[in-house]
Amino acid sequence: MAEIEKSEGIVDWLDQRLAIKKFNKVMMTEYWIPKDINFLWAMGVILASMFGVLLISGIFLLMYYKPDTAQAFDSVNYTIMQEVAYGWLFRHIHGVGASVIFLVIYIHMFTGIYYGSYKKGREMIWISGMLLFVLFSAEGFSGYMLPWGQMSYWAAYVITNIFGGIPIIGDELVVWIRGNFFVSDATLTRFFMLHVLLIPLMIMGAIGLHFYALRIPHVNTQTGDSIDFDAESERFLSGDKKNSKVIPFWPVFLAKDFFVLSTFLVFFFYLVFFHYNFAMDPVNFDPANDLKTPAHIYPEWYFLWSYEVLRGFFFDIFGISAFDLGLMAFAFANGVFFVLPWLDRSPTVAPANQRPYFKVWFWLLILVMIVLSVYGKLPPTGANAWVGFVSSVAFLVLFISLPLVTILERRSTK
Amino acid sequence: MQNKSRRAFMGKAFAGVAGIGAIASLVAMKKTWDPLPSALSAGFTTVDLNSAEAGKLNVVKWRGKPVFILKHTPELEKDEVRDVVIGSDRYTVLIGLCTHLGCIPTWNPGDSKFKCACHGGEFSASGVQQFGPPPRPLDIPPFKVNGTELVLGEEGEQYKKILAATLVS
Numbered sequence: 367m368a369e370i371e372k373s374e375g376i377v378d379w380l381d382q383r384l385a386i387k388k389f390n391k392v393m394m395t396e397y398w399i400p401k402d403i404n405f406l407w408a409m410g411v412i413l414a415s416m417f418g419v420l421l422i423s424g425i426f427l428l429m430y431y432k433p434d435t436a437q438a439f440d441s442v443n444y445t446i447m448q449e450v451a452y453g454w455l456f457r458h459i460h461g462v463g464a465s466v467i468f469l470v471i472y473i474h475m476f477t478g479i480y481y482g483s484y485k486k487g488r489e490m491i492w493i494s495g496m497l498l499f500v501l502f503s504a505e506g507f508s509g510y511m512l513p514w515g516q517m518s519y520w521a522a523y524v525i526t527n528i529f530g531g532i533p534i535i536g537d538e539l540v541v542w543i544r545g546n547f548f549v550s551d552a553t554l555t556r557f558f559m560l561h562v563l564l565i566p567l568m569i570m571g572a573i574g575l576h577f578y579a580l581r582i583p584h585v586n587t588q589t590g591d592s593i594d595f596d597a598e599s600e601r602f603l604s605g606d607k608k609n610s611k612v613i614p615f616w617p618v619f620l621a622k623d624f625f626v627l628s629t630f631l632v633f634f635f636y637l638v639f640f641h642y643n644f645a646m647d648p649v650n651f652d653p654a655n656d657l658k659t660p661a662h663i664y665p666e667w668y669f670l671w672s673y674e675v676l677r678g679f680f681f682d683i684f685g686i687s688a689f690d691l692g693l694m695a696f697a698f699a700n701g702v703f704f705v706l707p708w709l710d711r712s713p714t715v716a717p718a719n720q721r722p723y724f725k726v727w728f729w730l731l732i733l734v735m736i737v738l739s740v741y742g743k744l745p746p747t748g749a750n751a752w753v754g755f756v757s758s759v760a761f762l763v764l765f766i767s768l769p770l771v772t773i774l775e776r777r778s779t780k
Numbered sequence: 781m782q783n784k785s786r787r788a789f790m791g792k793a794f795a796g797v798a799g800i801g802a803i804a805s806l807v808a809m810k811k812t813w814d815p816l817p818s819a820l821s822a823g824f825t826t827v828d829l830n831s832a833e834a835g836k837l838n839v840v841k842w843r844g845k846p847v848f849i850l851k852h853t854p855e856l857e858k859d860e861v862r863d864v865v866i867g868s869d870r871y872t873v874l875i876g877l878c879t880h881l882g883c884i885p886t887w888n889p890g891d892s893k894f895k896c897a898c899h900g901g902e903f904s905a906s907g908v909q910q911f912g913p914p915p916r917p918l919d920i921p922p923f924k925v926n927g928t929e930l931v932l933g934e935e936g937e938q939y940k941k942i943l944a945a946t947l948v949s
Contacts, residue, residue: 520883524898527882542810546819548844556813657839657846659884663898677899680913688913689880746900 394616398599401613402587408626409474414573415627416467416634423459424562431512433558435551438514439653458642464506465645466634468668471499479706480728482715483586489707491583494576496704501569506666508561514554515650516660522549522557524663528676531693548656590715662745670742671735671761675699678738678758680751695758702765709765712772714779723775727768734760824933826926829866837887839876842932846876846884847921848894849930850905856892859906861945862917864938866925873930874907874918885918894918920946 373379381387399407430450432441446453475495478484484492511522526543530536545552584595593611602610613619637644649660665673679691702709714721718728737757744750825842827849832838835853839846850872852863864871876884876894883898893910894903902911907918920943924936 524881524883541815542813544815545813546815546844550819550844552816552819656844657841657884659897661897663883677913680900687915689915692913745897751900 395614396599396603397581397615398595398602398612399585399615399619400587400593401611402589402591403585404588405626406473406477407585408623409470409477411620411623412470412627412630413467413474415631416463416470417569417573420460420463420467421566423456423463426456427453427460428562431558433512433555435514435554435654438512438554442513443651455638458638458645460509461645462634462638462642464509465666465668466637467502468506468666470630471502472668475499475703476732478586479731480718481586481588482590482710482717482721485707485710486713486715487583488579488586490579491576492707493704494572494579498569498572498576499703500700501565501572503669505561505565505569506668508557508565510666511554511557512561513650514654515647516652516654516658517647517650517663519549519654519656520659520663521665522553526553528693528696531690586715588717590717592715664743667739667743670740671738672696672699674738674742674754675758675761677746678754680746680755695762698765699761706768709768710772711769712776714776721775722778723771727764727771730760731764734764824931827930827932829869829871829928829930832871834869835889840932842921845921847932848872848874848876848887848907848918850874850887852905856905859904859908862906862908862920862942864923864925864930864942866928866930871930872906873920873923875921876918878914879909879916879918880912880914917946 368382370382373382377386427446430441430445430453432438442457446457448454450456478492478495507521507525511518526540526549529543530540532539541547543553544550545556584593587593595612598610598612602612602614607613645666647666652660664670676692676696679688679695681688683691710724712721712724718725734757737753738761741750741754741757746754822843825840825847827838827840829849829851832849832851834851835856836851838849838851840849841847852858852870852872856870858870862872864873878885878896878898878901880896880899880901883896885894885896885901885903888895892905894905894907896902896912896914900912901909901914903909903914903918907920909915909917920939921932922935923939924931924934925938
């Protein structure tokens with residue numbers, strides 16, 4: 367047992383028992399961050415904070431929400447929105463927050479792609495981040511079902527039906543997921559459980575893994591240069607803070623992060639108070655009706671690109687049905703980001719603007735994803751269907767060609 | 781040495797117990813998510829066809845799904861395999877869920893087609909896919925003809941005949 371002495375105060379008392387000073391050093395004051403970064407490196411802290419905002423607003427909604435098909439719609443649109451003091455505020459924070467967190471996730475993700483922060487030892491950061499993306503997608507989808515409006519119901523219907531495309535077990539799997547032959551009370555209640563308990567727990571675990579994955583390879587810099595963290599941190603601790611290439615996580619790095627965070631939160635609460643409607647689809651203010659599909663079904667903006675890939679294939683090719691082609695493309699689109707570190711065959715870690723071929727690839731990818739997102743919201747008829755098809759194919763071709771593009775780049779820049 | 785083999789034995793014993801426990805738990809968890817008996821048995825719907833009007837789509841609910849019942853007008857194209865014949869009348873009986881992703885198509889009397897708004901699929905009056913992503917015709921629910929009544933959920937002679945014919949084709 368450790369040698370316990372009479373303590374000199376509360377901090378010392380705790381330190382003798384929990385080693386809080388050592389803990390603080392390891393986690394905060396001697397956790398080193400490179401200096402050569404910009405505001406895009408603050409997205410992680412914004413995301414962690416937004417998760418907190420969603421958790422807290424969710425707890426308040428949870429106290430009045432009823433996961434029952436007969437009561438869900440009214441518990442949201444009447445009880446929470448009209449009776450509960452500030453219920454409208456918590457709902458709008460939660461709804462707008464869910465939308466905005468995806469905006470920041472995409473910025474965070476494409477920052478990583480742009481600066482090549484997914485390779486040369488940083489693969490686990492990337493994979494744990496993609497895991498978080500998938501978990502947040504599941505969280506967003508399960509939460510969207512809860513108000514039990516028309517869009518909730520039909521989104522649930524369409525998305526659970528996707529599992530029917532899995533060979534052999536498909537049809538039974540769909541019934542199993544729904545707990546009935548159709549989207550019903552059992553479905554609502556189990557997705558409620560997933561939304562408020564199981565997926566948030568998994569997200570917290572994945573956030574822990576994501577943070578831990580940063581410890582060994584460290585965060586990337588604007589130039590991609592590797593830094594001798596031991597030497598630079600020694601220089602910082604010896605007093606030469608100016609010439610050291612690193613800063614401590616706390617208080618130096620977080621001070622700037624909090625500034626970016628407050629700028630973001632001003633924007634966020636501006637949306638919550640004055641422009642919340644973009645996150646509140648009008649169709650979802652009609653109660654769920656299992657005998658009437660809304661004229662036009664579309665997901666929230668952050669799923670539009672993969673939704674468009676799903677429905678982009680509207681005719682059979684080589685005897686493979688349009689339905690299966692769409693499903694395969696959809697599965698590919700959602701899985702391919704995970705293996706990005708291995709598709710990029712160039713060892714260069716540098717911002718995309720310094721990589722002649724990758725630069726073109728990166729901006730094409732952004733363009734294709736924007737086109738997919740725009741057309742994902744439009745009705746899939748006439749010319750729209752063809753734009754959807756061409757851009758879906760372009761998306762697949764981009765990822766399939768990435769190894770070739772990066773190998774050519776590696777050879778040309780030798 | 782003896783200690784080591786004892787530890788190995790304990791390890792194997794634990795692995796065995798934990799493995800059986802894990803499998804049993806997974807079975808229980810899987811079954812918890814299965815449809816409840818009440819959901820499984822909820823259902824035979826009887827429809828009286830006497831009041832059906834030719835050319836006008838009737839939608840009834842069966843096991844939470846919309847079922848389309850369309851009494852044919854003489855102009856409608858006949859489908860010898862899929863049409864339900866009751867007396868001198870022909871009917872289309874379909875589960876009204878698009879076979880692509882489960883939206884409910886709407887009946888368009890103008891060109892006698894079912895059209896799905898979600899992804900643009902189109903079906904003939906007999907439910908055969910004609911355009912868009914639907915991989916197969918609209919499903920026909922199990923039914924039994926009882927005089928002028930249609931019992932959904934029971935497998936009658938005509939249903940079995942249709943099922944056999946569509947499986948072959």
